[in-house]
Amino acid sequence: xxxxxxxxxxxxxxxxxxxxxxxxxxxxxxxxxxxxxxxxxxxxxxxxxxxxxxxxxxxxxxxxxxxxxxxxxxxxxxxxxxxxxxxxxxxxxxxxxxxxxxxxxxxxxxxxxxxxxxxxxxxxxxxxxxxxxxxxxxxxxxxxxxxxxxxxxxxxxxxxxxxxxxxxxxxxxxxxxxxxxxxxxxxxxxxxxxxxxxxxxxxxxxxxxxxxxxxxxxxxxxxxxxxxxxxxxxxxxxxxxxxxxxxxxxxxxxxxxxxxxxxxxxxxxxxxxxxxxxxxxxxxxxxxxxxxxxxxxxxxxxxxxxxxxxxxxxxxxxxxxxxxxxxxxxxxxxxxxxxxxxxxxxxxxxxxxxxxxxxxxxxxxxxxxxxxxxxxxxxxxxxxxxxxxxxxxxxxxxxxxxxxxxxxx
Amino acid sequence: xxxxxxxxxxxxxxxxxxxxxxxxxxxxxxxxxxxxxxxxxxxxxxxxxxxxxxxxxxxxxxxxxxxxxxxxxxxxxxxxxxxxxxxxxxxxxxxxxxxxxxxxxxxxxxxxxxxxxxxxxxxxxxxxxxxxxxxxxxxxxxxxxxxxxxxxxxxxxxxxxxxxxxxxxxxxxxxxxxxxxxxxxxxxxxxxxxxx
Numbered sequence: 001x002x003x004x005x006x007x008x009x010x011x012x013x014x015x016x017x018x019x020x021x022x023x024x025x026x027x028x029x030x031x032x033x034x035x036x037x038x039x040x041x042x043x044x045x046x047x048x049x050x051x052x053x054x055x056x057x058x059x060x061x062x063x064x065x066x067x068x069x070x071x072x073x074x075x076x077x078x079x080x081x082x083x084x085x086x087x088x089x090x091x092x093x094x095x096x097x098x099x100x101x102x103x104x105x106x107x108x109x110x111x112x113x114x115x116x117x118x119x120x121x122x123x124x125x126x127x128x129x130x131x132x133x134x135x136x137x138x139x140x141x142x143x144x145x146x147x148x149x150x151x152x153x154x155x156x157x158x159x160x161x162x163x164x165x166x167x168x169x170x171x172x173x174x175x176x177x178x179x180x181x182x183x184x185x186x187x188x189x190x191x192x193x194x195x196x197x198x199x200x201x202x203x204x205x206x207x208x209x210x211x212x213x214x215x216x217x218x219x220x221x222x223x224x225x226x227x228x229x230x231x232x233x234x235x236x237x238x239x240x241x242x243x244x245x246x247x248x249x250x251x252x253x254x255x256x257x258x259x260x261x262x263x264x265x266x267x268x269x270x271x272x273x274x275x276x277x278x279x280x281x282x283x284x285x286x287x288x289x290x291x292x293x294x295x296x297x298x299x300x301x302x303x304x305x306x307x308x309x310x311x312x313x314x315x316x317x318x319x320x321x322x323x324x325x326x327x328x329x330x331x332x333x334x335x336x337x338x339x340x341x342x343x344x345x346x347x348x349x350x351x352x353x354x355x356x357x358x359x360x361x362x363x364x365x366x367x368x369x370x371x372x373x374x375x376x377x378x379x380x381x382x383x384x385x386x387x388x389x390x391x392x393x394x395x396x397x398x399x400x401x402x403x404x405x406x407x408x409x
Numbered sequence: 410x411x412x413x414x415x416x417x418x419x420x421x422x423x424x425x426x427x428x429x430x431x432x433x434x435x436x437x438x439x440x441x442x443x444x445x446x447x448x449x450x451x452x453x454x455x456x457x458x459x460x461x462x463x464x465x466x467x468x469x470x471x472x473x474x475x476x477x478x479x480x481x482x483x484x485x486x487x488x489x490x491x492x493x494x495x496x497x498x499x500x501x502x503x504x505x506x507x508x509x510x511x512x513x514x515x516x517x518x519x520x521x522x523x524x525x526x527x528x529x530x531x532x533x534x535x536x537x538x539x540x541x542x543x544x545x546x547x548x549x550x551x552x553x554x555x556x557x558x559x560x561x562x563x564x565x566x567x568x569x570x571x572x573x574x575x576x577x578x579x580x581x582x583x584x585x586x587x588x589x590x591x592x593x594x595x596x597x598x599x600x601x602x603x604x605x
Contacts, residue, residue, distance in 0.1 A: 326464070
């Protein structure tokens with residue numbers, strides 16, 4: 001083996017940038033807090049909390065998608081991702097951090113005694129409303145708090161176990177027996193994470209956190225739709241970090257072949273996201289039942305029309321047309337561009353999913369949204385870089401590493 | 410339809426084939442094709458074949474399908490025979506998307522299969538010359554196209570030195586023609602060719 005740069009050193013420029021982003025974000029947060037968060041207008045307060053809420057939910061789910069990626073590739077006995085596996089691992093260390101922010105925000109919403117965001121928290125309203133009464137087995141304060149805490153807690157714990165297991169590949173070469181044992185332990189850990197992930201992100205969590213903002217409306221596809229949104233953004237984030245590290249001269253074993261496969265994920269799951277978008281929309285459009293169309297009324301015919309269709313253009317048409325060619329998926333510049341575009345597009349998607357229900361008549365997208373986005377991006381850059389620096393960037397004794405080195409598509 | 414002169418070299422090991430391809434290309438002989446019992450990874454790169462344009466063709470077939478579907482349905486349902494279906498507008502785009510998608514896939518798939526068959530010169534009732542029958546069994550058969558100036562004996566010994574277990578001079582039709590394998594020759598009964 002030629003000498004490889006194992007230890008990531010955080011460039012001072014990256015630190016400066018992340019601190020600047022965090023500072024801008026903190027300023028925006030404070031300004032928002034004084035301007036609308038502490039105002040007497042409950043609607044303004046709801047907009048402020050909602051803005052923080054969709055940002056923190058988005059980034060938690062996106063970073064959690066990294067751990068999902070590690071686990072599915074582990075379960076599929078995939079080898080190709082080994083050369084850059086420490087990158088999704090580092091991104092997944094954000095789950096406890098963003099998860100705690102999400103937990104604090106959601107618990108605040110649950111216990112604040114205001115019902116602007118979650119109407120079903122209002123017990124008087126629920127008792128007089130047969131539909132909400134029927135849903136109260138799922139949509140109630142106790143279950144919300146319990147399930148939210150458990151979800152974030154188990155993502156953290158199970159993800160931590162996977163990352164700890166991965167460190168064993170730094171200690172020394174495996175022999176046949178210990179190597180097989182290592183792979184088996186990885187498989188068990190990954191299965192546990194996937195099972196829990198399916199119960200939370202794949203089904204209940206998006207219903208509980210976001211769909212319940214319009215409590216009368218329901219769509220069984222909603223969770224898959226949200227999950228795909230976060231997964232395709234998660235793949236873009238991994239690709240962006242891989243390109244960044246390649247630019248800095250790390251990840252010697254990762255090349256265009258790996259980038260091509262990451263690009264395929266970004267391309268394919270953008271299409272799958274659209275499939276879910278369309279399936280959810282068309283069935284409701286076709287049946288045209290008032291209780292189902294209530295969600296789309298504000299988005300297709302109301303104030304959010306522009307954002308709703310803009311969302312479809314950047315999350316479907318752009319990936320479809322730009323990433324279709326093989327050369328595009330092997331081009332570092334184009335992948336970077338598309339990575340940023342897809343992340344932005346799905347951030348906008350989360351924006352309209354949450355804010356389209358909180359502020360129905362007026363699009364609130366403005367300085368507060370971008371300020372809080374910059375806070376989260378800054379935190380993400382800083383802590384992912386720290387996590388990358390805390391371990392060798394290549395797990396050089398992993399039994400499947402050779403498969404990744406000779407990988408070609 | 411023209412007959413050409415070919416020198417055929419047969420290799421029994423894929424590890425010998427790659428260096429041989431490299432040598433043949435360095436010296437400047439023109440490789441007509443290489444027939445292998447199974448797909449050999451990286452052989453296309455070694456032979457210097459250009460990237461296929463099948464996917465570009467596929468894209469064109471695909472958008473043809475999209476256009477066909479959208480223009481047909483919109484003309485039929487808005488101009489030719491407008492129907493009131495569940496009070497929906499005549500131009501009911503969401504309802505057409507599945508059909509548009511299916512037609513896109515159908516056009517792309519059928520078009521690409523037919524193009525692929527054409528590019529590989531495969532079709533019912535047509536025949537191509539087979540340079541060596543064991544190419545479907547266990548031999549890697551490299552076929553080199555000769556010009557008038559090619560010294561075939563030199564080329565044969567060159568291939569033998571590169572590791573070919575068997576070399577052969579054949580004057581054969583390079584393209585496909587209408588015909589049938591059953592009538593003209595029967596595979597695996599040609600004792601001359603099987604003896605190695």
